Amino acid sequence: MDFDTAFGRLIGFEGGVSNNPQDPGGLTKYGISQKAFPNVDIANLTLEQAKAIYKAQYWDAIRADTLPDVLRYVAFDAAVNSGVNRSNVWLQLALSGNPEPYQALARFVGYRLKFMASLSTWSTFGKGWTLRNADILTK
Numbered sequence: 001m002d003f004d005t006a007f008g009r010l011i012g013f014e015g016g017v018s019n020n021p022q023d024p025g026g027l028t029k030y031g032i033s034q035k036a037f038p039n040v041d042i043a044n045l046t047l048e049q050a051k052a053i054y055k056a057q058y059w060d061a062i063r064a065d066t067l068p069d070v071l072r073y074v075a076f077d078a079a080v081n082s083g084v085n086r087s088n089v090w091l092q093l094a095l096s097g098n099p100e101p102y103q104a105l106a107r108f109v110g111y112r113l114k115f116m117a118s119l120s121t122w123s124t125f126g127k128g129w130t131l132r133n134a135d136i137l138t139k
Contacts, residue, residue, distance in 0.1 A: 001072045022124040070101040109133050
């Protein structure tokens with residue numbers, strides 16, 4: 001999967017404007033939050049600007065182009081939702097012991113869901129996160 005394909009898939013989950021009081025990111029547009037990017041004018045953010053942020057801050061930061069194809073999207077999506085460092089840790093754990101790629105994918109999703117279920121925002125966002133991870137495993 002290349003970046004453009006991954007971005008198209010991701011934006012299907014991240015699109016639109018949100019200012020949910022339960023979301024610690026605050027005002028969010030296209031999945032870009034004011035908290036994570038305090039110097040970005042979120043209200044006037046364009047889709048192209050969001051795409052550039054995703055490419056530089058997440059896709060390139062995790063070196064997605066160097067990952068096995070089956071793991072690119074899940075690592076990218078996890079970097080967006082849980083941070084680049086956490087995504088890299090889950091990737092290392094998933095790949096330990098040199099499993100076959102789909103076993104590594106299942107491990108990665110397992111680590112990710114366990115972490116997400118521990119968050120105080122699980123009751124608000126858990127259903128969506130579960131569906132998002134299920135989508136990763138079925139495509």
